[in-house]
Amino acid sequence: MTFYEREFIEIKRENAKMEIIGTMKCSVEQEDVRRYLASRKLKEKLCLGAFGVWIVLVWLLAAFPAVAALFLTNNPNPRLGGGTLALTVIFALIAIIWTLGYVRSASASRQIISQINPDSPEQLRAAAPDAVVWKQNRQWELCHAHDLVPLESALKGHPVFLGSQRPTDDTKRFLRQFEEKKLVEYAASLKQSRAKAAAPASNAPLLVYLDIDRLGGGFYGLAAGQAVARALSADEMEGIAISSGDSAATLAGSANEYVIGLSGEASHLDRIEARLRSDAALGELLSRPGIRRSNANEPLVADGMVREGELINPPGHGTSFCAAGFKDIWKKQK
Numbered sequence: 001m002t003f004y005e006r007e008f009i010e011i012k013r014e015n016a017k018m019e020i021i022g023t024m025k026c027s028v029e030q031e032d033v034r035r036y037l038a039s040r041k042l043k044e045k046l047c048l049g050a051f052g053v054w055i056v057l058v059w060l061l062a063a064f065p066a067v068a069a070l071f072l073t074n075n076p077n078p079r080l081g082g083g084t085l086a087l088t089v090i091f092a093l094i095a096i097i098w099t100l101g102y103v104r105s106a107s108a109s110r111q112i113i114s115q116i117n118p119d120s121p122e123q124l125r126a127a128a129p130d131a132v133v134w135k136q137n138r139q140w141e142l143c144h145a146h147d148l149v150p151l152e153s154a155l156k157g158h159p160v161f162l163g164s165q166r167p168t169d170d171t172k173r174f175l176r177q178f179e180e181k182k183l184v185e186y187a188a189s190l191k192q193s194r195a196k197a198a199a200p201a202s203n204a205p206l207l208v209y210l211d212i213d214r215l216g217g218g219f220y221g222l223a224a225g226q227a228v229a230r231a232l233s234a235d236e237m238e239g240i241a242i243s244s245g246d247s248a249a250t251l252a253g254s255a256n257e258y259v260i261g262l263s264g265e266a267s268h269l270d271r272i273e274a275r276l277r278s279d280a281a282l283g284e285l286l287s288r289p290g291i292r293r294s295n296a297n298e299p300l301v302a303d304g305m306v307r308e309g310e311l312i313n314p315p316g317h318g319t320s321f322c323a324a325g326f327k328d329i330w331k332k333q334k
Contacts, residue, residue: 002027004128007151008136009159009183018179020186023151028131034118036131041116048109055095055102062091133162154187196295205263206273207298208282209247209289212256224258224285225303225325231279232272234309234330240264240272242311243300244322247289251299257287260322261300269293 010021028036065087117123136148146163153160159180167173208228215223221244241263249255262272276282276291302314303323311326313319319327 003030003033003124004028004132006129006132008148008162009151009154009186011147011149011179011183013147016175018182020182023190024148026132026136028128028135030124032135033124033128033131036134037116037118037123037127039134041113041118044109044113044116048106048113051102051105055099058095058098062088062095065091136162149183151187151190154183155191157184159183203266204293204295205243205261206269206276206291207289207294207296208260208262208276208291209287210258210260210285211287212250212258214285214287215258219321220258221321222325222328224260225322226329227282227285227325228260228276229326229329231276231282233333234306234311236272236275237262237306238309239268239306241305242303242323242326244303244320245298245300247298248296255287257289259298259300261298 005025005027007023007025010024012019012021065084133150148162149159150162161176167176210220210224210227212220215227224244243261243263245259247255247257247259250257262269264272273291273293301320302317303320303326304311304313304317306312309330311323311330313323
């Protein structure tokens with residue numbers, strides 16, 4: 001089971017041009033976060049040990065002039081000269097400064113080591129975001145030609161590139177600023193499109209998906225308009241905007257269906273939906289998606305608006321096949 005999930009923007013670079021591939025979700029399990037915390041603990045211990053070895057070497061270097069003058073000489077009466085003593089004092093002062101720094105750093109490292117507990121639920125939750133990045137840095141080859149950027153950092157206007165350092169020369173800084181701008185714009189458009197897709201169904205148009213084969217083929221747009229008009233009178237459709245067209249799946253070759261979209265007040269659409277669902281004849285013509293309230297991006301064309309019992313064509317447009325189907329049935333019903 002996924003413990004924590006984070007979304008990244010995947011990008012590639014080629015010839016100083018950045019291409020946004022899209023988004024990808026990366027997740028970690030609790031065991032991944034435990035390993036991350038354990039790696040942090042081990043890293044602090046290694047740094048502590050390495051710095052301790054360095055301090056020992058510094059003190060050995062500080063003592064070397066005096067040791068050399070006293071023990072590594074053929075002089076039967078070795079003694080420290082003024083120059084050797086001064087050099088020893090200088091090296092000792094440097095060693096003292098390094099040692100004080102080590103003591104301060106060692107105290108902080110020991111505190112971190114003592115505080116890290118891979119079995120703490122609170123620490124697991126707090127470390128999860130960093131653990132995702134740590135896991136990606138280990139599993140994904142992040143190089144100059146490929147990079148990942150956390151989506152939330154782009155949404156905040158400050159994209160964080162995982163696989164590259166901050167550029168130093170002016171040309172690279174300019175390119176990075178251009179990349180950051182593109183990523184911020186991409187993240188903003190992505191947020192907007194997702195918000196639109198997640199809009200409440202009550203605000204969405206009513207879509208009626210009809211099987212083209214069941215409509216008899218040929219002028220199936222006309223037949224679709226007639227089928228819906230038989231289920232709903234012009235009075236019931238008053239104030240409703242009608243649009244229609246082949247579905248996106250049909251245009252992509254994965255379906256064979258025609259869509260009629262009805263837009264208007266939510267309460268009005270609720271009544272219309274109930275009437276359509278209760279019509280058995282229409283039910284025989286529906287394709288698999290059926291009747292649903294959806295913000296799906298279907299490529300529909302406006303057929304007109306129902307006003308005072310008539311379907312009025314959009315300004316500057318003639319009567320579509322679907323609109324002709326509505327008009328034909330409603331004319332016969334009068």
